[in-house]
Amino acid sequence: CSPFQKLQKTGTDDQKYQAAVTYFKKGEFYRAGLLFEELIPILKGSTESEMAQFYRAHCEYQQQNYQLSSFHFKQFYETFARSDYAHEAMYFYALSLYKDSPNYNLDQSNTLTAMAALQDFINAHPQSPFRQECTQYIAVLRDKLELKAYDKAKQYYKTSAANIANYRSSVVSITNFLREYPDSKYNEELAYLRVDAQYHLAKNSFADKWKERHQEVVNYYLALVDKFPKSPDIKKAERMYEDSRKELETIANQEKEKLNQQQKPAKVTATTASN
């Protein structure tokens, strides 16, 4: 039976509290956390209650249980709004959420919560020394969301070999991305991929869609060349643009001929009538 187990079994509340604080200061967060966990319901309404709850939240944070630490820090600053530690608790609440934000290719609900918490902290404590840091964290999280959106937009392009309909999906999702992140560093690449996807879509379409779809290739190319004239893919895009323009000209010529053919017999009847 170790001294710790002995304390857990037979120690008085006061002994436990003192021991917990000592463990915490020594950096033994697991043991400290266990003791605080046990003490908190008993200490409710006593003087030590406030600090015990603050320490407990820190124990979870130090053990990288960010979900728990965020919960406890939040509970702390809501309960002890006037405490000297409330400011720190709110910061650590946001920080816990920040650390708990998952990889970009997973569900980002926690990232959104973290961004909101960081922003709330900045708003509530504009003079805080942590302010700079929080602004930086928000930027990191925003980049993560941007990367996710980029990855999703590109996913359809990537899998278009498996299903031609994905070309259209990638055009739609790239257009959405360009609208949502107008300053993104990915825009140059995506603007080119949009031309490429639209071009392949047009090439793989039935004749009745050619005109409309090649016209879109032209539009997307012009958007690319206006914004990113130095894109490394500009030559490839230009070739597609030329081809689409040629297709459009052919279609226009065919339409003209058709129109002429429709008008010709009318002329013939007119001449016979005049004869």
Place this chain on the structure above:
Amino acid sequence: GGRITTGQSPVASPTSPLDLNYADPKEYEIAGLTVTGNKYLDPNSLLSLTGLKVGDKVRIPGESINGAIKRLMGQGLLEDVEILATKVEGNQITLNVSIKEQPRLYKVTFVGIKKSEQDALKDKVKLNLGRLISNTLIKNTQLSVKKYFIEKGYLNTKVKILSVPTDSTRNQATMRVSIDKGSKVKINNIEIRGRQLVEESKIRMKMKGTKQMRFGRLFTPSKFVPKKFEEDKQKIVEFYNKEGYRDAAVTFDSVYAHDDKTVNIVLNIDEGQKYYIRNITWEGNYLYTDELLTQVLGLKKGDVYSKEDIEKRKNGIPGSDLSSAYMDKGYLYFNAEDVIKSVEGDSLDLEFRIFEGKQATINRIILNGNTKTSDHVVLREIRTLPGQKFSKTDIIRTQRELSTLGYFDPEKIGINPVPQPDGTVDIEYTVEEKPSDQIELSGGWGGYVGFVGTLGLVFNNFSARNITNMKAWRPLPAGDGQKLALRFQANGRQFQTYSLTFTEPWLGGRKPNSFSVSLSRTIYRISDPSSYYSNPSSYGKNFLGSYGNTMISLGLGRRLHFPDDYFQLSNSLTYQRYELNNYDIFGIGLRNGTSNSITFNTTLARNSIDNPQFPRSGSSISLLATFTPPYSAFTNKTTDANVDIKDRYKWVEYHKWMFDASWFATVTGKLVLNARAHMGFLGRYNSRTDFSPFERFVLGGSGLAGTGQFALAQDIIGLRGYNDRDVYTGINGISPTPQEKSRGGLAFSKYVMELRYPVSLNPSATIFVLTFLEAGNNWGNFKNYNPFDLKRSAGVGARIFMPAFGLIGIDYGYGFDRMPGSQTRVGPGGQFHFTIGQQIR
């Protein structure tokens, strides 16, 4: 509850004529702050909880006082809080926080009921320790305990609750709940009056929670539960409505005591009359003609009018109901309302009022809840694509694909189309991850044998690219949808097998082309049985001979779009090396040497099964062909009987065909029928060579390639009701020698009919029971092959699927046919079989 009282308090009124006006709150500075009424609690910490401080400026009435009361009450320590103004001078105010403490719950004890009931109750009443014991809490607990037992059929339950102080220093008390539940109230008799037009047994069947007492009623014991009884009356009416009696009603019911422990029930039903459909008209349809819609609906003049049936035809059969006709073409806002236009005698005129709405194009696909699986793994399975027209059928197909992945709880896949103001629609998918890895661990130390056991790990959602990323090991790199299976099985030094399989379903991430690698190594040694007696210490260490097999296989598979997109074609190339060392495993005189086999395998499969754990509909068919190169065409070493047997089998030569079909259909309610057929043939290219002794079929028993019957270059197929490997028909029906039998057959057939009933569809433990009829046979040569000469059996069984352990099953099978030459059993008989893992055949 807490109150704020200012001015009106008898203490405060003489000194402070405080003007309390909600329309015009005034600002005061707190000059003093006191606490009264506290017995156990620390006044300072109470004050710090209020958030108020001396010197603060507060508005009265206002947010800060209300907030203080809220925070204090929120602690759950106090029965009541009042904040009183004790003194007001100018803008200086002195406040007193008057509290009323209550004992807190230290422990709950239940008296008069069993331990298991106590545990169930504790979950139900949710008495958190440390809570305040107020009168409300006692009353509520009493009510919920009583309700709990009434729902179990104990109508006469009496509950008493006492609060006993336990710790006076901390003001804690124990709540003692004494329960006298009396005896269960059963139903002696149910009398149904007024019934003429439908069968009484059907009505009784609909009353699922209210059953009359009867001997042998095991699964739904008779008990009277008022809530269930109300539900059952509703069910009777629903049943009548479904049959066309749309006026039916339960007009009267009575429950009265029959004796101390039973009640009698009388029900009176007014059946009304049965209605038929006369005319169907359509309104508001521009896209489709009336005739076409009537055809889609599938109702005609003279059909029985059933609201439930119409609802189903409108909106219940994906792909072929009325709403699919519109919703598959993007008409997301489609709505059809059925109205009874006129009633004449027993005839109804129906009118469908259709709102077609605008066509919606999908704009965004939103995915939530994938906390483990990467976006791209899920997105590539989603059939609703941005830029396409909204389609209900695509949505339902997506639901199937997502549940087939096996990473998400199939019952909790959420799909929510969110219409956007610009006429497009976003589709939001919400998934809930469930554990998808499996572990199989069994083992022991078998004395002289050494380690005996199995260690099997299957990671169904592995991520190979994250192997080097230490952060991703939680506990293993996961989320890329790859499969990694590792297995090690040993029976001491005598038998060992190791295997590893890795599968990437989307090689390169661009196309659904799967790639797999597997490696395995098996070694089986035979020991001299006599040495067990002569030299027990070395038994299991010294061996007479051994058989070894090493295998490497590479496979590529792809999805097909033709004939439909449920088809899949996969090819693989396998190299196997068999080593025989003083062990004539086939009994053909091949005692020493090495045999090699290179095979090309191709599988054409179609799988449309709806749910991998408990399928209810769909089918799976597969045709597998395996070929070795025809060595005998190039060399006569394999055919010439004068060549040493070692050299004749240096290169194994055969072709093999396997056919498997499985079909699922719901019979009624939850009951599912599964019909299966399996066949296999092993042939040779050249009549001058022998049939390959490798890769033959053995049939019978559980079909488990487990301990005691190791998979030694054979296909092991189960046939319940017979001994393992026992089903074999020899040449011309002559009793086969044990050697012939263990070598296996060249052709087998097996047919199964199974009825399955789910006991629990909870994804953490899917349980179903089954009853089966099956028949099969295994032939040693093609001459005697007769697909109708089958060994039959019947039986019952159960399966449990737990995500961590996979599928585990037990069956009792009774074999009806005699096995020629069987050593163990001559006549029919029954036996138990255990199975682990999903059996394909």
